[in-house]
Amino acid sequence: MNFRNAVIALSTVVLTQICLAQTSLPLSMTEFTPAETNQRGKLFPQVNAEGRVRVSISAPQASGVQLDIGGKRYDLVKDEKGIWTGESLPQDEGFHYYQLIIDGAAIPDPGSLCFYGAGRLGSGIEIPAHDRVFYALKDIPHGLVSENIYYSRLTGTWRRCFVYTPAIYYEDNTSRFPVLYLQHGSFEDETGWANQGKANLILDNLIAQNKAKPMIIVMDNGYAFKPDENKGQGSSAQGASNFEEVLMNEVIPMIDRRFRTIADREHRAIAGLSMGANQTMRILMNNLDRFSYYGGFSGTSNYPDADEIDPGIFLSGKFKDGEAINKKLRLLWLGLGTKEPVPFPGSVGAFRNMLNKQGIRYVYYESPQTAHEWLTWRRSLNNFAALLFR
């Protein structure tokens, strides 16, 4: 696989069910404004207070153009100049993946920025959330997000992680900081958390209000294939599981070498969303001597099962001694949206039942009215990060 240079764009994983209903709606009377996820100077796409998305594109010779968002396709209507316009039903607040379809061609909207997720770099749109202030861009000190390229000998490939360093990191050359290792979900990559996740803005805001300890955040790519392995994405268990080796043997030593970290377990946290939550839970339980904080956002290691978990078997019995886990882990944190689809409520529920049975303490957070989407995970980070390193 060719390694890509520097700064790229990204998209959300939207694991809603694909439903190919086609609808053509009359234009809404509630005012539309350009989305904050638009390219500079682009009037479309637009959103309104109901959460409807309006798109517009010039395609004079096309016979059919659709907006594909939230599992539905909406037919656009052509005007006399060959410009097609149309809108969706109201969408959940937060960030969503979408695309346009022109005469059967699924393509990015030329008005949208680029986001990596759902296995492609394509369009995304932000529906302003009622609680968006926690990730708003405010006039406070901002940290940096750095692209860190490294050669992985374990996989024989070039890899990249993004590293958030808080504003205070630059106030002197000696202070050292704890580290959160934060992973994305399936069909995403190392750009997700810094781009559509807004991890840097969330931490900048928490830190400025003294609601979180200043920390470094490392955001790597959860897929890691060795040279003789089939290179794919998605649910490739092997590719995902090599990540533990890369993280423990290559990334953490590199981060501890390059950045002013406090390199002990009391100052090292690990978390992830969906597939990332599953991965990092396994990594945590294999490395309790290296991490003392865990966050699982919309995911657990019994995914996708909702069956009762036998702690004697699950993850090789690592959850058998509940008291020992309570002693070692400073925080076990789980989050989930209230609108998440099957199988997440079931599998996360079964995992919580197991924790309860074992007497293992944990914090559980529910994000109201969001599904398996990025607003759930921004809110999860916002809540989780405030509890770290205290």
Added chain:
Amino acid sequence: MNFRNAVIALSTVVLTQICLAQTSLPLSMTEFTPAETNQRGKLFPQVNAEGRVRVSISAPQASGVQLDIGGKRYDLVKDEKGIWTGESLPQDEGFHYYQLIIDGAAIPDPGSLCFYGAGRLGSGIEIPAHDRVFYALKDIPHGLVSENIYYSRLTGTWRRCFVYTPAIYYEDNTSRFPVLYLQHGSFEDETGWANQGKANLILDNLIAQNKAKPMIIVMDNGYAFKPDENKGQGSSAQGASNFEEVLMNEVIPMIDRRFRTIADREHRAIAGLSMGANQTMRILMNNLDRFSYYGGFSGTSNYPDADEIDPGIFLSGKFKDGEAINKKLRLLWLGLGTKEPVPFPGSVGAFRNMLNKQGIRYVYYESPQTAHEWLTWRRSLNNFAALLFR
């Protein structure tokens, strides 16, 4: 204007003449391979050793699909599955902007990464150059590219610069480094140099071979509008000229505060491409007490005129005293591609004539067989950076 978060993608400014010839070519027999600028896992677009570009997209109901590259449109041909494929004439080696046109809709190629230039975030393609080793990704120490967000009180807007810090920056917490301020061209932004420019890889390679001094590079956005000014892009002289105020009064102090710089004129260089070369030449001549190295890549401040320059009038007579300039400037460097279009050869030529007449020393570099495009500028940086801070 809404401020965008974190890591984004970019495109090249290609100032070739737009020529709307339409061609449909038989498929080339010389082997095609996926371009290095493709999204991961995408087979198309492809390039071959002749520099032809082959694209392919599924558009079953479309009646016409074209590849738009290098000032020409090429008709694609549809197969029985509704997949359209076609290819271009040979392109110059290096990076090029392009797009697809489906039934009149100008859209990004879903197989391409995203690059900002030509006023949009869209598709780009790399034709491997015979001398590409100087920007190749090698197993050597790599620096970081950091996104630095800041609020500009001068313009009342959020701004962003990208900062390259060499690998050696992280070997201790005390060593200090010189700084190159490096600007993009018109219709581009602060992502250009780090993305399609490969500035970080070029410097990593030079530094690893001891061909350049380790340095910090600051890449900001050359457009800067005050609150009551018309916000646009392109040749907006006012927006471009506010940049000097922002750079001198906000960016440089911020960089000197946040990074371990050597904050004097002997250790500060400024350069740019095209519009950026024009801007930075003016900034240099207004601030000779702050910079001692200058690089103008494919641009000068007499753009677009080819008339003889009167040094008594040009830039308020700042070039009148050639001997004083020779004493102050450690390096005045100019670069140009051999295939650049009008007006660049004429205006750069007129500027060189003026320097010759004034007895002002300068280095002149010609990039063989490249036009007003990114390979010219990568080569320019590669040559220019090696001469700095010695």
